[in-house]
Amino acid sequence: MPAAATAPIVESAVARVERLASESAVVVFSVSSCCMCHAVKRLFCGMGVHPTVHELDLDPRGRELERALARLLGYGPAGAPVVPAVVPVVFIGGKLVGAMDRVMAAHINGSLVPLLKEAGALWL
Amino acid sequence: MGETSSSTSHSRQQDPSLLGYGFHGVIATSTPANFFDQQGAAYFGELEEAFMHQVTSLRRTQQSATISTAHHGDTKPFPTAATATPTARPPPTLDIFPAWPMRSVHTPKDGSNLTADSTDDSESSSKNNSNHSSDQLEAAANMAGQFDQVSQQQQQQILHKNMATSSTPKTGKTLDAKQTIRRLAQNREAARKSRLRKKAYILQLESSKLKLAQMEQDMQRARSQGLFLGGAPGANTSSGTAMFDVEYARWLEDHGRRMADLHGALHAHLPDGDLRAIVDDTLTHHDELFQLKAVAAKSDVFHLITGVWTTPAERCFLWMGGFRPSDLLKTLLPQLDPLTEQQVVGICSLQQSSQQAEEALSQGLEQLHHSLADTMAGGSLMDDADMSFMGGQMALALGKLANLEGFVIQADNLRQQTLHQMHRILTIRQAARCFLAIGQYHNRLRALSSLWVSRPREYSSAGTKELLGSSQVQSMTDGLPGGKCFKRNGHPPRYRSSTILSYTDSFLMYLLTFAYARASIRKGPNSTIDQRGNLPTEFFPKIQGRLMALWDAIVTMKATIPVTRKGSIIILMPIRHELTDVTRKAVAAIPVTLDIPIVIFYN
Numbered sequence: 177m178p179a180a181a182t183a184p185i186v187e188s189a190v191a192r193v194e195r196l197a198s199e200s201a202v203v204v205f206s207v208s209s210c211c212m213c214h215a216v217k218r219l220f221c222g223m224g225v226h227p228t229v230h231e232l233d234l235d236p237r238g239r240e241l242e243r244a245l246a247r248l249l250g251y252g253p254a255g256a257p258v259v260p261a262v263v264p265v266v267f268i269g270g271k272l273v274g275a276m277d278r279v280m281a282a283h284i285n286g287s288l289v290p291l292l293k294e295a296g297a298l299w300l
Numbered sequence: 301m302g303e304t305s306s307s308t309s310h311s312r313q314q315d316p317s318l319l320g321y322g323f324h325g326v327i328a329t330s331t332p333a334n335f336f337d338q339q340g341a342a343y344f345g346e347l348e349e350a351f352m353h354q355v356t357s358l359r360r361t362q363q364s365a366t367i368s369t370a371h372h373g374d375t376k377p378f379p380t381a382a383t384a385t386p387t388a389r390p391p392p393t394l395d396i397f398p399a400w401p402m403r404s405v406h407t408p409k410d411g412s413n414l415t416a417d418s419t420d421d422s423e424s425s426s427k428n429n430s431n432h433s434s435d436q437l438e439a440a441a442n443m444a445g446q447f448d449q450v451s452q453q454q455q456q457q458i459l460h461k462n463m464a465t466s467s468t469p470k471t472g473k474t475l476d477a478k479q480t481i482r483r484l485a486q487n488r489e490a491a492r493k494s495r496l497r498k499k500a501y502i503l504q505l506e507s508s509k510l511k512l513a514q515m516e517q518d519m520q521r522a523r524s525q526g527l528f529l530g531g532a533p534g535a536n537t538s539s540g541t542a543m544f545d546v547e548y549a550r551w552l553e554d555h556g557r558r559m560a561d562l563h564g565a566l567h568a569h570l571p572d573g574d575l576r577a578i579v580d581d582t583l584t585h586h587d588e589l590f591q592l593k594a595v596a597a598k599s600d601v602f603h604l605i606t607g608v609w610t611t612p613a614e615r616c617f618l619w620m621g622g623f624r625p626s627d628l629l630k631t632l633l634p635q636l637d638p639l640t641e642q643q644v645v646g647i648c649s650l651q652q653s654s655q656q657a658e659e660a661l662s663q664g665l666e667q668l669h670h671s672l673a674d675t676m677a678g679g680s681l682m683d684d685a686d687m688s689f690m691g692g693q694m695a696l697a698l699g700k701l702a703n704l705e706g707f708v709i710q711a712d713n714l715r716q717q718t719l720h721q722m723h724r725i726l727t728i729r730q731a732a733r734c735f736l737a738i739g740q741y742h743n744r745l746r747a748l749s750s751l752w753v754s755r756p757r758e759y760s761s762a763g764t765k766e767l768l769g770s771s772q773v774q775s776m777t778d779g780l781p782g783g784k785c786f787k788r789n790g791h792p793p794r795y796r797s798s799t800i801l802s803y804t805d806s807f808l809m810y811l812l813t814f815a816y817a818r819a820s821i822r823k824g825p826n827s828t829i830d831q832r833g834n835l836p837t838e839f840f841p842k843i844q845g846r847l848m849a850l851w852d853a854i855v856t857m858k859a860t861i862p863v864t865r866k867g868s869i870i871i872l873m874p875i876r877h878e879l880t881d882v883t884r885k886a887v888a889a890i891p892v893t894l895d896i897p898i899v900i901f902y903n
Contacts, residue, residue, distance in 0.1 A: 211664045216664075223656060
């Protein structure tokens with residue numbers, strides 16, 4: 177690997193995911209055509225939160241990011257069977273919340289709103 | 301004459317089918333095991349005689365001692381000696397046909413234990429046959445085979461030895477012996493075959509009976525849920541959906557039982573620890589249903605989404621393959637009084653968040669609809685370019701359709717989380733009441749559906765003679781289930797028992813309200829009773845109106861209810877546990893309020 181000072185160091189997908197996740201209070205990795213991602217976005221908008229959305233299908237390195245997300249979510253390595261739709265994946269305050277089911281569970285048991293407030297995404 | 305008796309006995313033996321019939325007749329009437337008990341000592345006595353006779357007759361026919369010992373050994377494979385008295389289980393020697401060894405001694409011995417009657421003879425022979433057959437049934441099949449083998453050997457030996465011994469004084473007897481041995485063997489074979497056939501037939505009958513009972517049960521369950529039979533979409537999906545339907549029916553039964561347990565536990569004022577266990581159990585049971593639905597969603601999501609597995613009334617409220625959590629919370633909140641301030645806040649925020657989640661999922665689903673519609677219309681609908689559409693676009697559409705599964709699963713997840721959160725917010729007793737309320741609500745919806753399905757459809761437009769005269773009462777019945785169907789022409793409608801029952805339930809509930817209201821108002825210190833001693837006016841007409849309407853409905857249903865000689869109405873009611881107290885008090889209240897004799901039976 178060239179140790180050039182000017183060229184950007186090629187970061188691993190996981191590192192990139194983590195970097196993107198910590199850039200905003202609420203980060204959603206989605207696919208533009210996915211309806212469940214649309215649902216998650218509507219959920220946050222309904223609560224008055226404006227998440228940062230990264231559309232993986234519009235990203236040149238989207239595939240890698242998707243695989244990294246799958247690994248973060250705990251789906252096994254390449255040996256595992258075909259992973260169902262990984263997206264949407266939600267990070268709040270740089271920490272992984274999870275896929276849609278985790279987000280909904282968090283919202284229902286009342287832990288989502290405090291999390292959002294803590295991250296500074298909600299002020300009420 | 302000995303010969304005649306022998307011939308008759310022979311003829312009996314020569315006809316194996318007749319013998320077989322004798323078998324069947326014997327077996328059909330009483331189990332073989334009973335035979336021993338019934339016949340008892342007399343039987344054994346006869347058997348012992350037969351033994352002795354056989355032994356002596358055998359000794360007569362075979363001259364060599366070796367043959368006889370071998371013979372004895374062969375004929376008595378079960379460990380009893382030839383001279384031993386029969387034990388509780390007399391050896392099933394095939395050769396104890398009293399007709400054979402006793403034919404020479406039978407007729408002369410008129411005064412012996414064994415009667416000379418041919419009927420008795422046949423009876424004892426058939427008894428022995430049945431004994432032999434019963435033992436055959438008890439023993440393994442290979443025993444029978446062994447037996448036959450053994451007896452075959454024995455026969456061969458006898459024949460062999462008989463042929464070897466050319467002693468003339470016994471030739472007549474040996475020839476007879478040969479013949480009878482052969483005939484006996486044939487009889488045995490025929491009897492064995494018929495027994496095996498009969499066994500197979502019985503097994504077949506039993507299995508088909510079981511299958512029929514199972515099918516009837518399944519059909520009844522399906523019918524009671526108002527499902528459409530025979531609407532299976534396709535070969536690969538129908539098995540998954542059929543299995544889900546069966547499992548769901550089982551879950552419903554289980555659920556009913558648990559609700560009854562919960563109700564009993566609640567009213568028995570059990571300590572909180574026990575109640576907690578039952579409530580947790582109920583929650584787990586609900587989780588099981590969500591599991592079932594998840595599996596079914598993978599097999600056929602449309603089955604869940606279109607709500608074929610629910611009853612019509614439930615289907616009307618269906619949201620993404622199940623109940624809408626915020627609706628349920630809205631219904632439950634007033635039922636759960638008293639609640640602490642904190643609990644109220646908790647439930648309200650739960651309601652709000654579930655509403656937001658539902659909104660989000662609904663919008664996601666709408667997005668899916670739009671996307672799918674675009675795909676299906678994709679390109680041009682005008683061209684005859686179906687082939688190109690079939691190729692790429694269809695695959696795309698299929699992919700989009702697969703997302704439905706995710707939505708149903710998320711909706712179920714939402715329902716599950718809502719129930720768990722409710723469980724967390726409420727105290728144990730409140731949670732118990734909450735689950736009971738949910739169960740009761742859905743029960744009522746299901747009852748409504750069955751009423752709807754069974755409502756009489758005899759409408760005649762011209763000249764409808766309305767059974768309920770006043771329009772005022774009619775308007776009051778409009779709120780009742782099936783209220784509008786009171787407008788009928790002359791002949792009485794045929795109601796199903798479920799209709800009658802649910803009407804009587806409502807009737808009794810209202811009756812109780814009425815009676816209690818009167819009683820409490822009379823007793824209460826702050827009674828708002830007016831001069832005439834009646835209920836407050838705004839309270840009274842509504843309840844009385846409904847009572848009258850319900851009573852009229854029951855009266856018009858009289859045609860389908862049996863009426864006793866005294867002219868009272870008998871209403872059969874299953875035990876509705878939540879109405880036990882109600883009905884008891886209502887029964888006491890009825891003659892006072894309405895002056896009509898009603899007899900109510902509990903199942």
